[in-house]
Amino acid sequence: MLAFFASLLLVVGTGILLYILRLRTQHLKPPRGPPKDPVIGHLRVMPTAQAGLVFHRWAKTYGDVMQLEVLGQRIIVLDTYQAAVDLLENRSSIYSDRPKFPLYDLLGWTHILGFMQYGKVFTNHRQVHQSYLVRHKCIPFLPMQTEEARRLARNLLICPPEKYSDFLSRFSTGVITRLTVGHEIVTDDDPYLKLTKAIYQALSRTGPPGNSPIDLFPFLRHFPSWFPGAYHARVARTCRPAVRKLYEYPLQSVENERKAGEASPSFLLSWLEESESNASIVGREEVKGVVATMFAAGEATTWSTVTLFILAMVLHPDSQLRAQNELDSVLGGARLPEFTDRQNLPYIDCILQETLRWHPPTPLGIPHRCTQDNEYKGMYIAKGSLVFANIRGMALDESVYKDATMYRPERFLPAPLGNGEPHFTAAFGFGRRICTGLHFADNSLWIAIATILATCSISNALDANGEKIIPERVMSDGIASHPDDFPCVITVRSPAARALLADFDSPGPAV
Numbered sequence: 001m002l003a004f005f006a007s008l009l010l011v012v013g014t015g016i017l018l019y020i021l022r023l024r025t026q027h028l029k030p031p032r033g034p035p036k037d038p039v040i041g042h043l044r045v046m047p048t049a050q051a052g053l054v055f056h057r058w059a060k061t062y063g064d065v066m067q068l069e070v071l072g073q074r075i076i077v078l079d080t081y082q083a084a085v086d087l088l089e090n091r092s093s094i095y096s097d098r099p100k101f102p103l104y105d106l107l108g109w110t111h112i113l114g115f116m117q118y119g120k121v122f123t124n125h126r127q128v129h130q131s132y133l134v135r136h137k138c139i140p141f142l143p144m145q146t147e148e149a150r151r152l153a154r155n156l157l158i159c160p161p162e163k164y165s166d167f168l169s170r171f172s173t174g175v176i177t178r179l180t181v182g183h184e185i186v187t188d189d190d191p192y193l194k195l196t197k198a199i200y201q202a203l204s205r206t207g208p209p210g211n212s213p214i215d216l217f218p219f220l221r222h223f224p225s226w227f228p229g230a231y232h233a234r235v236a237r238t239c240r241p242a243v244r245k246l247y248e249y250p251l252q253s254v255e256n257e258r259k260a261g262e263a264s265p266s267f268l269l270s271w272l273e274e275s276e277s278n279a280s281i282v283g284r285e286e287v288k289g290v291v292a293t294m295f296a297a298g299e300a301t302t303w304s305t306v307t308l309f310i311l312a313m314v315l316h317p318d319s320q321l322r323a324q325n326e327l328d329s330v331l332g333g334a335r336l337p338e339f340t341d342r343q344n345l346p347y348i349d350c351i352l353q354e355t356l357r358w359h360p361p362t363p364l365g366i367p368h369r370c371t372q373d374n375e376y377k378g379m380y381i382a383k384g385s386l387v388f389a390n391i392r393g394m395a396l397d398e399s400v401y402k403d404a405t406m407y408r409p410e411r412f413l414p415a416p417l418g419n420g421e422p423h424f425t426a427a428f429g430f431g432r433r434i435c436t437g438l439h440f441a442d443n444s445l446w447i448a449i450a451t452i453l454a455t456c457s458i459s460n461a462l463d464a465n466g467e468k469i470i471p472e473r474v475m476s477d478g479i480a481s482h483p484d485d486f487p488c489v490i491t492v493r494s495p496a497a498r499a500l501l502a503d504f505d506s507p508g509p510a511v
């Protein structure tokens with residue numbers, strides 16, 4: 001009887017609370033935004049390129065929490081770190097859902113953590129990713145990441161400039177293949193290189209997530225590709241086989257290697273062993289999705305960041321020199337950097353942080369979805385709103401980062417050496433959807449940057465008249481933003497550096 005009254009009280013109490021909340025929010029105004037058209041809302045003014053920058057400009061007029069509307073869909077844009085923390089982290093129980101992504105469904109991206117709606121399946125997948133990639137679980141990967149970074153530096157020093165981009169991409173694919181399937185990439189025709197190239201093209205041709213006409217009008221997928229708005233359906237159909245291969249090939253090859261007694265330690269090998277003792281919480285089809293997620297989420301972002309680091313070093317030789325002086329003072333030019341040196345190399349960390357801030361690899365992250373009406377600073381945010389963290393905008397926040405458009409790694413050093421500005425953690429997202437690969441990515445990037453700086457000089461290419469070519473920073477659009485190709489020259493810093501790289505124990509490159 002007591003239990004009955006307690007439950008009744010709980011139900012009535014919750015009802016009253018929701019009612020009061022509704023009354024409170026009903027008279028509130030939504031966040032402001034630019035003027036809109038009847039019915040279609042902001043459709044005509046929605047940016048098709050560099051959306052993060054456009055939103056940041058609008059935020060100066062309409063505030064750090066803006067509301068846009070496209071055909072009835074409310075879109076909230078959070079332009080400051082504080083607003084993102086207040087909502088996506090401090091209210092994560094109602095800000096952690098994702099919208100549906102019909103275009104990605106059409107491409108065949110199933111069981112992808114980043115696109116999953118909040119709920120039981122999401123929780124299981126998140127647990128699988130985290131249990132493998134949580135900070136302390138990343139420690140055993142450090143030797144492998146060190147080896148891949150050294151292989152990268154050695155390849156950059158041997159290959160012609162037009163191949164730099166391929167080898168930077170090979171590094172990011174290389175660390176993910178070793179993590180997921182235990183496979184080392186040592187030849188140009190490696191199947192994983194072909195696979196990730198095709199996936200990258202698929203992702204870059206489909207634009208920012210949730211933003212295509214098919215996402216807004218899923219019925220467009222049934223129309224011929226010449227029909228306005230149906231173009232992406234053709235792209236999806238063309239790219240689907242490559243996506244399928246990313247699901248099938250890794251598991252098949254690890255199973256074959258295991259049968260032959262040749263499988264190296266990897267995420268998939270652990271899963272195969274766990275699933276035999278029924279200890280795994282995801283099944284066979286799902287685990288293919290976990291691996292596809294790691295490739296899709298981890299490859300392009302890491303590649304983009306190391307490439308941007310090279311560009312930053314071409315444009316900022318003073319920062320390069322300062323980092324190399326720091327490395328020399330710790331390593332004495334007699335050995336290559338190790339993770340144990342990290343605490344003694346604060347400026348290398350500043351270079352990494354500033355590269356992530358200068359142009360965040362995912363300028364708009366992946367949209368969250370709000371699942372309950374709520375009030376924020378006197379504004380009404382409706383259930384069902386898509387919520388974009390404008391990571392690009394946060395990086396440009398002048399109240400946090402002085403001269404925010406400039407590349408200044410020392411900004412993070414404590415005064416008087418620097419401004420003591422906060423590390424740019426926003427690059428990895430927020431709350432319950434924060435990037436699960438962030439520790440692994442941070443380690444890959446740090447060791448790549450430290451190793452390249454310890455062994456290579458990065459400088460401008462020269463034109464026909466012997467003048468320095470000053471490259472421009474032009475970034476692509478899409479879920480992961482990548483610098484357009486730019487000219488530069490990478491040479492060895494010293495004979496000692498060449499000898500150190502020649503010495504490290506791994507198969508040589510196939511340039």
Ligand code: HEM
Pocket residue numbers: 113114115116126129293294295297298299301302305361362365366367368426427428429430431432433434435436437438440441
């Ligand atoms: C420079 C490297 C990387 C950056 C900047 C980055 C950034 C991000 C961002 C901004 C998000 C969205 C977070 C949100 O919704 O609030 C995300 C999600 C995710 N990232 Fe990363 N990421 C990187 C590398 C990686 C790597 C190496 C992996 C795995 C090996 C990975 C796995 C994931 C996954 C699984 C999600 C989806 C999480 C979820 O929806 O719950 N990322 N990442």
